Amino acid sequence: MIGSWFSFLTLVYIVAVLLFSVPKAYELYESDVDRVALIAMEQTKKYYEMADKAVLSKMPKAPIREKKSQ
Numbered sequence: 001m002i003g004s005w006f007s008f009l010t011l012v013y014i015v016a017v018l019l020f021s022v023p024k025a026y027e028l029y030e031s032d033v034d035r036v037a038l039i040a041m042e043q044t045k046k047y048y049e050m051a052d053k054a055v056l057s058k059m060p061k062a063p064i065r066e067k068k069s070q
Contacts, residue, residue: 026033
């Protein structure tokens with residue numbers, strides 16, 4: 001599917017550029033990136049807890065079968 005949008009060499013070029021630019025950008029904006037990542041992590045935990053209460057905790061759990069030893 002991605003191959004219909006980009007050629008292989010274009011993808012290699014994009015990955016190479018990102019491999020060199022993302023660490024440098026993180027060095028420059030480390031405190032901002034860490035702050036945003038912390039906020040995103042807190043939001044993710046909040047939404048996971050909501051989903052867990054609403055859906056996941058109500059799903060029946062399969063019984064655990066013991067393995068047969070020979």
